[in-house]
Amino acid sequence: MEIPFTVSERPDTGLTNPKFGIWLFLASEVMLFGSLFSSYIILRTGSLDWPVQSDELNITIGAINTAILIASSLTMVLSWTALKEKQFKRFKLFIGLTILFAVLFLVLKIWLEYIPKIHHGHILSTNTFFAMYYLMTGLHALHILGGVVVMIFFWGPGSKMWQTNPDQFVNRIEVVGLYWHFVDLVWIFLFPTLYLL
Amino acid sequence: MSTTEHSRQSFWRQYIFSVDHKVIGLQYGLTSLSFLLLGFMLMVLMRWQLAYPGEVIPWLTFVVIFILLGLGILLLSGKSRPYLALNSLIFFGIAALIWYFTTGEERLPGGIMLPEFYNQLGTMHGTIMVFLGVVPLAVGAFGNYILPLQIGAPDMAFPRMNMVSYWVYFIGGVLMIISFFLPGGAAQSGWTSYSPLADINTGQTMWLVAMLFIIVSSLLGAINFIVTTVQLRAEGMTWFRLPFFVWTQFITAFLLLLAFPSLQIGAIMQLLDRVAGASFFIPAGIIQGGKVLEYSGGGNPLLWQHLFWFLAHPEVYVLILPAIGIITEVVTNNTRKPLWGYPAMVYSLFFIGFMSFLVYAHHMFITGMGTAVTTWFQTTTLIISIPSIIFLAVIVFTLWGGSIRFTTPMLFALAWVPMFGIGGLTGLPLGLAPPDIHLHDTYYVIGHFHYIVAPGSIIAFFAGIYYWFPKICGKKLNDNLGKVHFWGTIIGMNLTFAPMLVQGMAGVSRRLYDGGLGYDHAQPVLFLNEWMTWGAWIIGIFQIFFILNIVLTLRKKSRSEENPWDATTLEWATTSPPIAHGNFITEPFVYHGPYEYNVSVNGQNVPYLPQHKKMDIED
Numbered sequence: 001m002e003i004p005f006t007v008s009e010r011p012d013t014g015l016t017n018p019k020f021g022i023w024l025f026l027a028s029e030v031m032l033f034g035s036l037f038s039s040y041i042i043l044r045t046g047s048l049d050w051p052v053q054s055d056e057l058n059i060t061i062g063a064i065n066t067a068i069l070i071a072s073s074l075t076m077v078l079s080w081t082a083l084k085e086k087q088f089k090r091f092k093l094f095i096g097l098t099i100l101f102a103v104l105f106l107v108l109k110i111w112l113e114y115i116p117k118i119h120h121g122h123i124l125s126t127n128t129f130f131a132m133y134y135l136m137t138g139l140h141a142l143h144i145l146g147g148v149v150v151m152i153f154f155w156g157p158g159s160k161m162w163q164t165n166p167d168q169f170v171n172r173i174e175v176v177g178l179y180w181h182f183v184d185l186v187w188i189f190l191f192p193t194l195y196l197l
Numbered sequence: 198m199s200t201t202e203h204s205r206q207s208f209w210r211q212y213i214f215s216v217d218h219k220v221i222g223l224q225y226g227l228t229s230l231s232f233l234l235l236g237f238m239l240m241v242l243m244r245w246q247l248a249y250p251g252e253v254i255p256w257l258t259f260v261v262i263f264i265l266l267g268l269g270i271l272l273l274s275g276k277s278r279p280y281l282a283l284n285s286l287i288f289f290g291i292a293a294l295i296w297y298f299t300t301g302e303e304r305l306p307g308g309i310m311l312p313e314f315y316n317q318l319g320t321m322h323g324t325i326m327v328f329l330g331v332v333p334l335a336v337g338a339f340g341n342y343i344l345p346l347q348i349g350a351p352d353m354a355f356p357r358m359n360m361v362s363y364w365v366y367f368i369g370g371v372l373m374i375i376s377f378f379l380p381g382g383a384a385q386s387g388w389t390s391y392s393p394l395a396d397i398n399t400g401q402t403m404w405l406v407a408m409l410f411i412i413v414s415s416l417l418g419a420i421n422f423i424v425t426t427v428q429l430r431a432e433g434m435t436w437f438r439l440p441f442f443v444w445t446q447f448i449t450a451f452l453l454l455l456a457f458p459s460l461q462i463g464a465i466m467q468l469l470d471r472v473a474g475a476s477f478f479i480p481a482g483i484i485q486g487g488k489v490l491e492y493s494g495g496g497n498p499l500l501w502q503h504l505f506w507f508l509a510h511p512e513v514y515v516l517i518l519p520a521i522g523i524i525t526e527v528v529t530n531n532t533r534k535p536l537w538g539y540p541a542m543v544y545s546l547f548f549i550g551f552m553s554f555l556v557y558a559h560h561m562f563i564t565g566m567g568t569a570v571t572t573w574f575q576t577t578t579l580i581i582s583i584p585s586i587i588f589l590a591v592i593v594f595t596l597w598g599g600s601i602r603f604t605t606p607m608l609f610a611l612a613w614v615p616m617f618g619i620g621g622l623t624g625l626p627l628g629l630a631p632p633d634i635h636l637h638d639t640y641y642v643i644g645h646f647h648y649i650v651a652p653g654s655i656i657a658f659f660a661g662i663y664y665w666f667p668k669i670c671g672k673k674l675n676d677n678l679g680k681v682h683f684w685g686t687i688i689g690m691n692l693t694f695a696p697m698l699v700q701g702m703a704g705v706s707r708r709l710y711d712g713g714l715g716y717d718h719a720q721p722v723l724f725l726n727e728w729m730t731w732g733a734w735i736i737g738i739f740q741i742f743f744i745l746n747i748v749l750t751l752r753k754k755s756r757s758e759e760n761p762w763d764a765t766t767l768e769w770a771t772t773s774p775p776i777a778h779g780n781f782i783t784e785p786f787v788y789h790g791p792y793e794y795n796v797s798v799n800g801q802n803v804p805y806l807p808q809h810k811k812m813d814i815e816d
Contacts, residue, residue, distance in 0.1 A: 003354060013428060020427060021420050024423055024424065028420075028454045029458070032461060032462060034458075035459040035462040039462065039477070046497050049495070123473075124475040125476070127493045128476060131469065
């Protein structure tokens with residue numbers, strides 16, 4: 001038994017099931033991070049001694065990480081368009097680059113931000129700002145990590161599907177791309193909120 | 198799909214890790230009904246304590262009853278029905294749990310309940326009933342089994358995700374039960390888990406971890422339901438030909454999808470408060486046992502309430518909307534008339550779904566939010582009662598002038614109308630801030646929402662079980678046993694919940710461990726505690742008829758007709774039970790709306806016109 005519209009679009013909705021599914025998932029993610037940002041606003045406006053955030057965090061590394069994630073969004077789109085043009089090697093290159101950027105982001109985040117801060121004794125119990133910082137960036141980093149795992153799968157074993165069912169493979173990469181752009185977008189909001197404002 | 202391919206599947210794939218929406222629906226149904234029974238037993242223990250504070254609870258009686266029930270199922274199912282016999286484990290499990298409660302010094306030493314344990318029972322009763330019982334039954338079981346059939350789909354859009362959703366829910370449920378066995382016991386801060394109390398009470402960590410699992414399961418399920426409804430409707434199944442039950446599941450899925458993330462964030466924050474020493478919800482200088490706690494402070498306890506109720510108010514509609522869907526199906530089928538105002542119902546549903554996100558702070562009137570915020574939320578709360586009234590009115594108008602068949606599901610559906618009415622109307626005083634200040638945190642609130650959830654949702658689910666049992670098992674449940682079950686349940690429920698409204702208006706707090714014994718103003722209404730406990734016993738005893746009915750019916754050899762209710766919707770267009778892969782033997786094509794009863798075709802009256810039969814209806 002085949003589930004219809006897994007690969008091809010349903011004519012009256014113009015959507016495949018996975019594409020619609022990922023949009024719904026992202027809607028729920030918007031509510032997830034929306035709750036987080038709302039909590040941040042309530043805790044910060046209610047605080048008497050919120051630290052000057054730019055003094056506590058390293059803006060340079062934050063900015064570099066922003067650039068890295070934006071670049072990874074670009075390579076993600078390029079990998080998808082490469083597949084659309086049936087250039088499998090080019091796809092491998094660009095999704096590989098996306099994975100590289102994502103890992104670089106995590107390395108910078110952990111080695112140059114989390115670990116030095118923990119050494120300084122700035123942890124979740126220090127104050128509400130640091131608790132919020134670790135929670136927001138940590139949840140975002142988990143999303144990056146999830147994306148890396150999925151992308152490595154499609155770069156390695158998952159890419160065999162290109163031989164058997166190329167249409168479905170392109171769809172899958174598109175869905176991964178939608179997720180990846182969303183995760184980048186969250187960082188675009190996180191960076192100014194936590195580092196600059 | 199040929200039968201050979203079916204038999205090639207392993208036992209595990211077929212029954213345990215099945216991706217068939219019907220098997221998953223049954224798994225959800227069995228698990229959630231077991232949790233309902235467990236949640237009910239926790240409440241019976243509490244009710245005994247409230248009626249006879251400080252006296253020995255007849256725990257041995259409960260244990261014996263459950264062992265006898267388990268043995269009864271073992272005996273009745275016999276050797277030839279191993280899957281039915283396995284269900285006796287549920288009853289032995291509950292018996293073992295009650296026995297376990299009496300061991301140790303911190304729960305029921307000698308059968309006498311300790312206050313801390315009473316709080317654990319209350320918390321777990323609420324949590325189990327809402328998150329592990331009613332929602333999985335409404336959405337996981339009924340939605341999973343019926344929705345794909347009613348829209349003519351071969352399965353859910355993402356069958357494997359559907360399976361994962363069930364097993365994640367299962368793990369969450371198991372963790373919730375395990376928390377009873379941990380040092381310090383289960384969570385004891387109420388099902389609402391208000392901070393900062395919940396940040397420092399024992400047992401809360403496991404509750405939060407289990408909740409995270411349950412939330413993930415709901416999110417996966419919600420995505421699946423929405424995609425299935427939008428993408429997998431059979432040809433000709435336009436939006437306004439959807440059975441109303443499908444509409445309710447569709448809107449419910451949106452509520453789950455968009456409301457649950459806020460509790461997810463809340464649960465993560467409370468977890469970090471507890472395990473990592475953060476103070477998201479803890480203000481500076483919290484004192485416990487005479488000592489100032491080591492927290493940096495600066496947190497906001499009210500933030501938890503906002504995050505919690507932003508989920509938990511839409512959650513109330515998750516509890517009731519599928520119930521309204523089931524009632525609509527049963528009522529139209531048994532009045533043999535089209536639904537009186539189908540478009541009005543659908544638009545009301547959209548409106549109620551949207552508004553449910555804008556009313557949540559009416560749970561927080563006494564937190565001192567300020568008059569402007571309070572005014573806003575009491576206005577939206579009164580507005581949201583309008584669509585509920587429309588639902589009730591439409592169902593009553595549908596009954597008007599119909600030739601009603603008093604079948605067992607219809608009895609439940611008819612009883613639902615006044616019960617939901619009482620539940621809804623008792624909510625109005627709570628939606629207005631001035632009376633709410635008096636009634637807040639009293640038994641009135643308990644009475645109100647139990648009227649919504651017990652004689653509201655659960656009665657509707659009984660209607661649904663009696664209505665769709667012939668679809669699921671090919672056999673009709675016994676009508677006489679069903680009627681006994683109906684009357685016992687409805688009398689027991691009213692005996693239990695109506696006195697709560699009276700006690701609440703007298704000002705009896707909902708959290709009292711002794712049922713108000715120590716309070717002067719509670720003395721005139723104290724006798725009601727005993728009534729309510731009898732009510733709970735009546736509910737419990739009459740569920741035995743329900744369990745017996747299911748077991749005896751499954752033993753029967755004769756099968757009922759394929760469409761015993763002469764129903765029009767698509768789930769009856771296939772065999773009972775539907776074939777394992779793909780549901781329909783030939784792909785259905787839909788020609789009509791869902792409730793074409795007694796329509797005229799070629800000048801002749803057709804008693805019922807199934808959605809997949811091609812005929813021209815005359816106006």
